[in-house]
Amino acid sequence: MSSDDTVHAHDDDTARPREDGTVHAEEIAATFDAAAEDFDRVTPDVWGPAGQCLVFQAGLRSGDTVLDVGSGTGASALPAAAAVGPTGQVHAIDLSDEMLERGRVKASERALLNIEFVSADATTWExxxxxxxxxxDALLSSYAVFFLPEMDEAFARLLRLVRPGGTVGVTAWHETALRDYATTFLDALGPHLPQPLPDRTTEMEPAQRLDTQDKLRTWLTAAGTEAVEVRELSNLIPATEEFCWGFVLGSGLRATLAGLAPDVVEQVRTDFMTLITDRGLHTIDASTLVGTAKVVGFG
Ligand SMILES: C[S@@+](CC[C@H](N)C(=O)[O-])C[C@H]1O[C@@H](n2cnc3c(N)ncnc32)[C@H](O)[C@@H]1O
Structure with a gap:
């Protein structure tokens, strides 16, 4: 994958949803493999702050054993490793080898020896x-549970890997997050597409089930947890060109550019930035819900 700002015509390693709307494990892996470098570029603005907040709110202790699901490059897994210290351990699992490798490099740079980045599917992890x-002792998942097929069943299965009284923590997009940003991008992209994008409403439904404090609280409670705490991390990121375009390339929006010629992609970028300015979008709303809870004991 090229590291410059251009998505090339043969970027078909970026997976697109199938016609039936399902996104399978290998497609998720391909999407995040392709996006990994750009994804990580916005870690300091987006994924990092949320990961830190998640670890803080989860109240991890020295010696804890932690599973981080959909760890990506380690936005929550790395601070978790620092929180649990040398007597604790973190298993950071993800489908994307490129994301995992970035996580491993960071762990090594930070001399964190208590974290393993493992290529694994969260739906089958033991x-x-x-x-x-x-x-x-704790299960963490930052911006990832809504990728799990059959989210409720998959999450229930993961909760069974946590001891009774252990902690669970997830982050999810707030309902206002990325709304104007994504609409503006799609408005800029639309005229350049040979045919309209497939309807992705079904694909976004799981995230929409968690996108308010009430919804996330209800979902965590129904999953079999108690002492639920949901907080909102307000995150309004200045709409610089670097961020606006970088986030397209480092997120699911990247898939919409697959197959477009480089000059067309460049035009989309220009039109997008013009629309951002015309619409007076000074900040990108990346507000995030952070939910934590205790796993209810058995019997
Ligand atoms: C939006 S990224 C978030 C990454 C990281 N938690 C962060 O906050 O930066 C979602 C991650 O979930 C991973 N993922 C999606 N489905 C998965 C599954 N079934 N098993 C493991 N990882 C999965 C993706 O590969 C991707 O790296």
Whole structure:
């Protein structure tokens, strides 16, 4: 994958949703493999602050054993590793090898020896024998649960890997997040597409089920947790060209550019930035909900 700002015509490694709207594990892996470098460029603005907040709110302790699901490049897994210290351990699992490799490099740079980035599907992950029999002390997942197929069942299964009384923490987009930004991008893109984009409403439904404080609280409670706490991290990022375009390339929006010739992509970029200015979008709303809870004990 090229590291410059141009998405090339043969960028078909960026997966597009299938016609039935389902996105399968290998397609998710391909999408995040292709986006990894650009994704990570916005870590300091977007993923990093949320990951830090998640770890803080989860109240991790020295010695805890943590599973981080959909860890990406480690936005929450790395601060978790720092929180649990050398006597704790973090299993950071993801489908995308490119994202995982970036996480490994960061862990090495920070001399964090208690974190493993593992290529694995969260829907089938089993705790290895280094995890106490009762289960993980904490399960974290930042901006990832809504990618899981059959989200409720997959999340319920993950919760069973946590000991009774252990902690669960997730982040999810607030309902206002990225709304004007994405609309503006799609308005700039539309005239350049040979045919309209497929309807992705179904694909976005899981995220929309978690996008207010009430919804996230209700969902966590229904999953079998108690002492639920949901907070909103307000994050209004200055709408610089670097950020606006970088976030297209580093997010799911990237898939919409696959197959377009470089000069067309460049025109989309120019039109997008013009629309951002015309519409007076000075900031990009990346506001995020941070939800934590305790896993209800059995019996
Ligand atoms: C938006 S990224 C978030 C990454 C990271 N948690 C962060 O906040 O920067 C979502 C991640 O979930 C991963 N993912 C999606 N479905 C997954 C699955 N079934 N098992 C493991 N990882 C998955 C993707 O590969 C991607 O890296």
């Amino acid at each position: 705790a290895p024998s280094t995890v106490p029999e009762a289960g993980y």
